[in-house]
Amino acid sequence: MSIHVLGIFGSLRQESSNRGLVLLAQKLAPAEVSFTFYDKIGSLPFYNEDLEDPSRTPASVIDWRNVVASADALFIAAPEYNFGPSAVLKNAIDWATRPMGQHVLSGKVISLISSSGGTGGAHMIEQLGGILGLLGNTVISEPNGQIAKGAERISPAGSTTDPAIQALVTDRMSALIATVHSTRH
Numbered sequence: 168m169s170i171h172v173l174g175i176f177g178s179l180r181q182e183s184s185n186r187g188l189v190l191l192a193q194k195l196a197p198a199e200v201s202f203t204f205y206d207k208i209g210s211l212p213f214y215n216e217d218l219e220d221p222s223r224t225p226a227s228v229i230d231w232r233n234v235v236a237s238a239d240a241l242f243i244a245a246p247e248y249n250f251g252p253s254a255v256l257k258n259a260i261d262w263a264t265r266p267m268g269q270h271v272l273s274g275k276v277i278s279l280i281s282s283s284g285g286t287g288g289a290h291m292i293e294q295l296g297g298i299l300g301l302l303g304n305t306v307i308s309e310p311n312g313q314i315a316k317g318a319e320r321i322s323p324a325g326s327t328t329d330p331a332i333q334a335l336v337t338d339r340m341s342a343l344i345a346t347v348h349s350t351r352h
């Protein structure tokens with residue numbers, strides 16, 4: 168059975184290197200994987216519990232939840248901002264975790280990597296990885312997903328001049344697929 172991987176990037180920047188990492192993962196995905204990506208988290212409103220009233224829930228939120236629900240696994244590439252996750256990504260995660268008790272961001276296999284500045288996203292990976300784990304997902308943390316100053320070596324279209332980055336994305340995709348297979352048995 169085919170595996171559906173959803174790529175998500177946590178930066179809205181047009182030249183985003185994290186967008187590039189997701190596109191690179193899509194290129195490197197083996198044939199058994201159907202890899203799509205979601206590039207609209209920037210159009211989600213700020214989370215507001217009043218909008219959980221079904222008559223008021225925005226179409227963008229319903230679309231986002233449906234897309235997450237349809238995925239077996241997530242491949243997230245996101246920058247570190249001020250030693251944590253970007254607000255736009257955290258906002259999208261909050262939308263995906265409601266309504267309480269029937270939300271779509273649980274039971275997923277998730278790979279989290281980061282193209283950031285000097286830290287390579289170490290703090291962001293630790294914090295967001297912890298959050299996603301507490302939500303009931305299996306978070307893959309090996310091989311180490313920190314890429315320091317990645318924007319110098321990753322194009323937004325999904326190419327890289329650094330073989331180590333290509334190897335990291337290939338290895339992460341393999342780990343993601345192996346973990347999905349192991350959770351299906």
Ligand SMILES: Cc1cc2nc3c(=O)[nH]c(=O)nc-3n(C[C@H](O)[C@H](O)[C@H](O)COP(=O)(O)O)c2cc1C
Pocket residue numbers: 178179180182183184185186245246247248249250251282283284285286287288317318
């Ligand atoms: C507001 C802001 C805060 C940042 N804080 C950090 C940080 O704490 N650690 C770090 O390594 N890089 C930090 N950076 C650098 C970004 O992670 C880096 O520019 C990254 O490449 C942006 O991702 P993108 O190329 O996908 O847009 C920060 C950048 C901005 C704009």
